[in-house]
Amino acid sequence: MQWRLTATWQTAHMPLHITTPLIESLPLSARTGRDVWLKMEALQPPGSFKLRGVGLACETHARRGARRFVSSSGGNAGIAVAYAGRMLGLPVEVVVPQTTSARARELIALQGARLTVHGASWQEANELAQSMLGPDDAFIHPFDDPLLWDGHATLVDELAQAGGCPDLVVLSVGGGGLLSGVVQGLHRNGWGHVPVLAAETVGADSLAQSVAAGERITLPAITSVATSLGAKQVCAQAFEWTQRHAVHPVVVSDAQALAACRRFLDDHRVLVEPACGAALAALDAVPPALHAVRRVLVVVCGGVTASAEAIMGVQPS
Numbered sequence: 001m002q003w004r005l006t007a008t009w010q011t012a013h014m015p016l017h018i019t020t021p022l023i024e025s026l027p028l029s030a031r032t033g034r035d036v037w038l039k040m041e042a043l044q045p046p047g048s049f050k051l052r053g054v055g056l057a058c059e060t061h062a063r064r065g066a067r068r069f070v071s072s073s074g075g076n077a078g079i080a081v082a083y084a085g086r087m088l089g090l091p092v093e094v095v096v097p098q099t100t101s102a103r104a105r106e107l108i109a110l111q112g113a114r115l116t117v118h119g120a121s122w123q124e125a126n127e128l129a130q131s132m133l134g135p136d137d138a139f140i141h142p143f144d145d146p147l148l149w150d151g152h153a154t155l156v157d158e159l160a161q162a163g164g165c166p167d168l169v170v171l172s173v174g175g176g177g178l179l180s181g182v183v184q185g186l187h188r189n190g191w192g193h194v195p196v197l198a199a200e201t202v203g204a205d206s207l208a209q210s211v212a213a214g215e216r217i218t219l220p221a222i223t224s225v226a227t228s229l230g231a232k233q234v235c236a237q238a239f240e241w242t243q244r245h246a247v248h249p250v251v252v253s254d255a256q257a258l259a260a261c262r263r264f265l266d267d268h269r270v271l272v273e274p275a276c277g278a279a280l281a282a283l284d285a286v287p288p289a290l291h292a293v294r295r296v297l298v299v300v301c302g303g304v305t306a307s308a309e310a311i312m313g314v315q316p317s
């Protein structure tokens, strides 16, 4: 790719992520009978919250002397690494399997990253990515890294700066990086008592099944359309939080997640992935133990790998 944009507006010592809007949702408040607020992570430059953690990880590795970033995520994590590398002026290598959509490949290449397509599954792509790692390279994991959680936690710092403590936080869970970061953020802001509703879809419900089993399970396969939630096993940190924090797993259907995406597009004019629709749909499935909660904060995690056609259920021609 020829045009490598320079980060003109990016000044030193500034985080790569932006402070996102915190807005009240009247449609969701009316629908649920609660005060629903939205943390609009969909508006991060690469389209999802991933930039918070990935940005911090990339900046930290760059400061320690890394000369290249390597990722094996064909989803929002890979796109965020590509963005972070471009902003920091460092090359990025993303290795993805053949199953990665043309749209995701385009978005990674558009950020100026080098894209290699290898293997039938993520395991094979990841193996190649690992084999490429030289002494000056930093591998950026999509969800299992303390640097990532630390970066994701800034989302809660912004809420604290805005002044209001929610009664409940609703978010989506894939590998559990977002969950780990948000719970860490709640604790570091003195909000360790705030419960979390952890949304997944049927077929990507590795956290809910782990909590039910009392141990970290591995799903045999991912069968949900919410591909960004498709981690067969959550990270150990996420499971540990379920033992030490009020985390309530909720599982919704793909159809419910997609319907929530469509409603959100009408209500707030923002397109999000089914992975994010799962959290929006979970608002309709607040468990009885949480019935008294009034002020609900939804992490609108975003995601850019689903087209409007896919969300509307129209087959692209």
Ligand SMILES: *Cc1c(COP(=O)(O)O)cnc(C)c1O
Pocket (backbone or CB within 6 Å): 048, 050, 075, 076, 077, 142, 143, 172, 173, 174, 175, 176, 177, 178, 179, 228, 229, 231, 273, 275, 276, 301, 302, 303, 304
């Ligand atoms: C990565 C991602 C998730 C899941 O986050 P984890 O940290 O893997 O739990 C949810 N939604 C979107 C849009 C994502 O990109």
